[in-house]
Amino acid sequence: QKEVEQDPGPLSVPEGAIVSLNCTYSNSAFQYFMWYRQYSRKGPELLMYTYSSGNKEDGRFTAQVDKSSKYISLFIRDSQPSDSATYLCAMSAGGGNKLTFGTGTQLKVEL
Amino acid sequence: NAGVTQTPKFRVLKTGQSMTLLCAQDMNHEYMYWYRQDPGMGLRLIHYSVGEGTTAKGEVPDGYNVSRLKKQNFLLGLESAAPSQTSVYFCASSLDLFSTSGTVTYEQYFGPGTRLTVT
Numbered sequence: 001q002k003e004v005e006q007d008p009g010p011l012s013v014p015e016g017a018i019v020s021l022n023c024t025y026s027n028s029a030f031q032y033f034m035w036y037r038q039y040s041r042k043g044p045e046l047l048m049y050t051y052s053s054g055n056k057e058d059g060r061f062t063a064q065v066d067k068s069s070k071y072i073s074l075f076i077r078d079s080q081p082s083d084s085a086t087y088l089c090a091m092s093a094g095g096g097n098k099l100t101f102g103t104g105t106q107l108k109v110e111l
Numbered sequence: 112n113a114g115v116t117q118t119p120k121f122r123v124l125k126t127g128q129s130m131t132l133l134c135a136q137d138m139n140h141e142y143m144y145w146y147r148q149d150p151g152m153g154l155r156l157i158h159y160s161v162g163e164g165t166t167a168k169g170e171v172p173d174g175y176n177v178s179r180l181k182k183q184n185f186l187l188g189l190e191s192a193a194p195s196q197t198s199v200y201f202c203a204s205s206l207d208l209f210s211t212s213g214t215v216t217y218e219q220y221f222g223p224g225t226r227l228t229v230t
Contacts, residue, residue, distance in 0.1 A: 043221030101210035
């Protein structure tokens, strides 16, 4: 079993929809949680970063962490075609900045 | 700033050939990483470095070697390429565990990737 599980999709939604992306994990030592966005044939770029449990909001994006359930989510409001990308969750227990990535969820926002 | 750059962008190798992938960063980052990305497997860490002259094994180090002779460069070598090494390779860099402001930062900055095919 992988330490981080993520539904690969693809997920297709109409423009303006609310998107929910999720990851589950098994390592209770993880305390730093990130979402990276990767456009086709590009390198990943950091979208959201959260420490421990709770919510964090940045514009149309909200990241949630529920450590008791070992579950993290990324919500995208008013989704746009430019949000079409693969979204990777990533986690770290600390030390060495090493990250464990999910497999990524491919999102397509259609006009 | 160019950020993180990778050379080459594409390469086709025959089984048994060797090659070196070059990663360069101009952000004065201490940490550098090499990942491979395969369908259904996500990003997996091959090797990483916590500073000039240091290297360490990641999750999938077999068949690869690395060197960090200069702080800004991180080289990934394949001594005898195998078809199983067909993948997209990403280099990344990051600040030390704690930034100069004292806050923890885990942002890794990624390069554009190298697409390697081994036939």
